[in-house]
Amino acid sequence: MSHPNIIIIGAGAAGLVAAIELEKAGFSPLLLEATDRVGGRLKTDEVDGFLLDQGFQVLLTEYPEVNRYLDLEALKLKTFRSGGHVHTRQMHFRFADPMREPAQIVRSALSAVGTLSDKIKLARLGFKLRTKSIEDCFAGYAEVRTIDYLWSLGFSEQIVERFFRPFFGGIFLERELHTPAAMFRFIFKMFGAGSAALPAGGIEAIPKQLASQLKTTEIRCNTPVRNVSGTTVTLADGQEVDAPGGIIIACPPEQILPQLAGTPTEWKGTTNLYFYSNRRLKENRLINLVSDPTSLINTFCVLDEVAPSYKVNQQGGSLISVTLRDMMIRESVIGQAEQDLLRHSRLPNDSLKFLARYDVTQSLPKLSPVAYRHDPTHCRVADRIFLAGDHQLNGSLDAALRSGRLAAEGLLSV
Numbered sequence: 170m171s172h173p174n175i176i177i178i179g180a181g182a183a184g185l186v187a188a189i190e191l192e193k194a195g196f197s198p199l200l201l202e203a204t205d206r207v208g209g210r211l212k213t214d215e216v217d218g219f220l221l222d223q224g225f226q227v228l229l230t231e232y233p234e235v236n237r238y239l240d241l242e243a244l245k246l247k248t249f250r251s252g253g254h255v256h257t258r259q260m261h262f263r264f265a266d267p268m269r270e271p272a273q274i275v276r277s278a279l280s281a282v283g284t285l286s287d288k289i290k291l292a293r294l295g296f297k298l299r300t301k302s303i304e305d306c307f308a309g310y311a312e313v314r315t316i317d318y319l320w321s322l323g324f325s326e327q328i329v330e331r332f333f334r335p336f337f338g339g340i341f342l343e344r345e346l347h348t349p350a351a352m353f354r355f356i357f358k359m360f361g362a363g364s365a366a367l368p369a370g371g372i373e374a375i376p377k378q379l380a381s382q383l384k385t386t387e388i389r390c391n392t393p394v395r396n397v398s399g400t401t402v403t404l405a406d407g408q409e410v411d412a413p414g415g416i417i418i419a420c421p422p423e424q425i426l427p428q429l430a431g432t433p434t435e436w437k438g439t440t441n442l443y444f445y446s447n448r449r450l451k452e453n454r455l456i457n458l459v460s461d462p463t464s465l466i467n468t469f470c471v472l473d474e475v476a477p478s479y480k481v482n483q484q485g486g487s488l489i490s491v492t493l494r495d496m497m498i499r500e501s502v503i504g505q506a507e508q509d510l511l512r513h514s515r516l517p518n519d520s521l522k523f524l525a526r527y528d529v530t531q532s533l534p535k536l537s538p539v540a541y542r543h544d545p546t547h548c549r550v551a552d553r554i555f556l557a558g559d560h561q562l563n564g565s566l567d568a569a570l571r572s573g574r575l576a577a578e579g580l581l582s583v
């Protein structure tokens with residue numbers, strides 16, 4: 170095997186950006202990836218003529234690092250509408266974002282999502298965060314729990330149950346809202362300033378576009394790394410590769426760096442189901458938020474309304490993505506979730522066909538405190554070994570991209 174100067178381990182968003190930065194500085198790194206393709210947690214499968222992302226996720230168009238590394242136009246982004254449909258045990262109703270859709274102001278004021286006072290507080294919060302920098306969104310809130318922050322702002326239980334728990338619970342992948350309020354403020358600001366979108370080619374179009382920017386990096390898939398010692402990387406098959414220029418570990422490092430074995434990354438998981446309905450379900454590109462405590466479902470949406478290309482063959486009917494409240498391993502959840510989906514969507518009984526299920530045990534790192542950025546020396550674990558990955562900062566695509574850049578900058582500076 171050749172002796173590359175620099176090795177990057179892990180070809181997720183963080184590893185790909187690290188490679189982009191190293192190439193800019195004139196290096197030709199070797200990028201080692203355990204699985205069959207680049208992308209990490211950003212993967213899309215084509216199943217029975219549908220594009221299925223491995224776990225429901227969206228791209229927020231205002232993420233600073235997204236705008237630094239991605240050509241959003243080339244991704245042909247398809248956006249969700251702001252607002253949503255809320256499903257409680259007794260009723261379901263739509264609410265709109267009056268800042269985005271002023272024509273909906275009366276509907277918004279009257280909607281049962283929260284009290285009038287909640288809506289005023291929501292609008293005030295949106296305005297306040299819009300005028301703050303992202304650093305300010307994080308400062309002082311890195312360890313405060315989101316739920317405590319919401320109570321401190323005086324929001325009612327009604328809006329917490331009907332909006333904040335399903336909506337932010339769907340983003341944080343935990344409905345208790347124990348995720349630091351810094352993340353809530355950051356994400357709230359991002360939603361206020363931009364859109365939630367899906368690339369026409371599925372979420373995997375993101376890492377594909379990053380990889381297409383690489384010209385001199387050698388990407389080796391199906392090459393898991395077993396261990397790193399000094400500047401030697403040992404592969405799972407026992408081969409050793411030396412990287413005198415340094416190593417960027419862009420995956421959870423504890424399995425391959427013995428000195429970090431005692432501090433494993435903790436993870437939040439999620440279960441995502443896909444159904445095909447032979448009827449067209451009209452949701453107007455809105456997300457459905459389920460606050461009914463008897464339902465297994467947290468959110469669902471009609472993907473092909475947002476991004477018609479998710480139905481590759483442009484067949485009729487609807488492609489529905491369902492995210493469950495909790496990660497559920499048991500087999501029986503599919504039938505139960507189908508019943509819940511029929512109830513919330515009011516589709517006729519025989520109209521749904523189960524397509525696929527994704528249990529993503531390592532979806533988001535469980536972190537407290539979280540950070541927006543750090544000094545590159547912060548992710549240096551040895552002379553020429555740097556760490557990257559969202560687990561270094563916060564659980565978001567923005568953090569993954571930023572951590573890859575910072576690790577490369579760190580390595581280039583020693």
Ligand SMILES: Cc1cc2nc3c(=O)[nH]c(=O)nc-3n(C[C@H](O)[C@H](O)[C@H](O)COP(=O)(O)OP(=O)(O)OC[C@H]3O[C@@H](n4cnc5c(N)ncnc54)[C@H](O)[C@@H]3O)c2cc1C
Pocket residue numbers: 178179180181182183184201202203204207208209210211223224225226227228229340392393394395419420421425439529531532533557558559560564565566567569
């Ligand atoms: C279901 C779900 C929903 C999400 N929703 C959102 C969202 O709406 N908005 C948002 O901003 N973010 C969201 N995220 C988070 C976002 O996808 C991640 O932050 C980002 O993709 C992480 O990139 P990464 O490079 O840090 O890690 P990863 O993508 O995990 O990449 C790590 C790579 O390292 C490889 N690897 C691991 N071990 C080894 C080894 N020993 N040797 C070689 N290679 C190895 C892995 O195979 C993988 O390819 C979501 C994630 C999931 C799963």
